[in-house]
Amino acid sequence: EEKINILNLEELEERAKQIIPTGGFGYIAGGSENNWTLKANRQAFTHKQIVPRALSNIEDPQLDTNVFGIPLKTPIMMAPTAAQGLAHSQGEKDTAKGVAAVGGLMAQSTYSSVSIADTAAAGNGAPQFFQLYMSKDWDFNYSLLDEAKKAGVKGIILTVDATVDGYREDDIKNNFQFPIPMANLTKFSEGDGKGKGIGEIYAAAAQKIGPDDVKKIADYTDLPVIVKGIESPEDALYAIGAGAAGVYVSNHGGRQLNGGPASFDVLEDVAKAVNGRVPIIFDSGVRRGSDAFKALASGADLVAMGRPVIYGLALGGAEGVQAVFEHLGDELKTIMQLAGTKTIDDVKKTDLLNIKY
Numbered sequence: 001e002e003k004i005n006i007l008n009l010e011e012l013e014e015r016a017k018q019i020i021p022t023g024g025f026g027y028i029a030g031g032s033e034n035n036w037t038l039k040a041n042r043q044a045f046t047h048k049q050i051v052p053r054a055l056s057n058i059e060d061p062q063l064d065t066n067v068f069g070i071p072l073k074t075p076i077m078m079a080p081t082a083a084q085g086l087a088h089s090q091g092e093k094d095t096a097k098g099v100a101a102v103g104g105l106m107a108q109s110t111y112s113s114v115s116i117a118d119t120a121a122a123g124n125g126a127p128q129f130f131q132l133y134m135s136k137d138w139d140f141n142y143s144l145l146d147e148a149k150k151a152g153v154k155g156i157i158l159t160v161d162a163t164v165d166g167y168r169e170d171d172i173k174n175n176f177q178f179p180i181p182m183a184n185l186t187k188f189s190e191g192d193g194k195g196k197g198i199g200e201i202y203a204a205a206a207q208k209i210g211p212d213d214v215k216k217i218a219d220y221t222d223l224p225v226i227v228k229g230i231e232s233p234e235d236a237l238y239a240i241g242a243g244a245a246g247v248y249v250s251n252h253g254g255r256q257l258n259g260g261p262a263s264f265d266v267l268e269d270v271a272k273a274v275n276g277r278v279p280i281i282f283d284s285g286v287r288r289g290s291d292a293f294k295a296l297a298s299g300a301d302l303v304a305m306g307r308p309v310i311y312g313l314a315l316g317g318a319e320g321v322q323a324v325f326e327h328l329g330d331e332l333k334t335i336m337q338l339a340g341t342k343t344i345d346d347v348k349k350t351d352l353l354n355i356k357y
């Protein structure tokens, strides 16, 4: 497998569609209901603009940053996404290698095709987070947290926006069931997830989650707990009050509450409420260097991507993943140069315009 040629990340979906089987592709690409929020995630980036700064006298912008005490070569990270074996035989192992090659941060999903330890090993010491879908079975939650800690993972992402699965029409049309096992689920009596639909998988997860659950997990682990799926200032404050070390602004890539706002449109208000007390991770719809710039300038400390990375994995394994991050990093550097920002800290201090086109 070779590094794939990438014109832009938006074109990858059509290319990946040619090689990922229909059911798996629908599961990856789809949103919920009629995909209104999925589409809004892309459109929202037009709601703010970056003012060119021509006389800033800078060159060679740098992407390196430090978040949660972790030095990173890029502020763009891999979002936790399930079942990467759908896209490539090596699944999360190759994603981990590709992300490590760019010095980025990888988040493993509870529903990974590869075990926590094997994905960590593939990253070869590169920083990784583990994403937890809280189960009703607290022994299971604790055992996953223990395994993550043992594997050297540096943070826990607790996803709270998926107490039920969104209404995913593609999965229904395709009668989609996972054709591959989920390595971390072998401890469930229901089995490893293979041959099940997403609804059945989620049924094992907790159906209600509140601040007390966040606190219970934050108290249990000494790793930083970042709460993912926050779209309101109120929830951000609840999470921080319960001991969250980070807030992850996301609408799950438009896969959960359809009819909700684009994730980018709520970022600034959540960031105002957080007021710098903890770092913010942002995702949902990031495909362009300008999108990443706007997210950083609106309060994000890290910007995550889901689908484009899975498509890169499908098209070129670890090298494909690497190429996706390099491409977005190059686009971001171009925007940084044109906006007169030398460092990621400069980007974060940039004021954007608010003109609704």
Ligand code: FNR
Binding pocket: 027, 028, 029, 041, 079, 080, 081, 082, 109, 110, 111, 131, 159, 228, 250, 251, 252, 253, 254, 255, 283, 284, 285, 286, 304, 305, 306, 307, 308
């Ligand atoms: C996801 N996402 C997700 N989130 C999570 O916390 N745990 C998970 O297991 C998954 N699984 C998953 C699978 C697939 C196929 C997708 C596309 C997404 C959501 C993910 O972390 C992220 O929020 C979105 O992917 C971001 O939107 P974009 O970048 O795909 O537009």
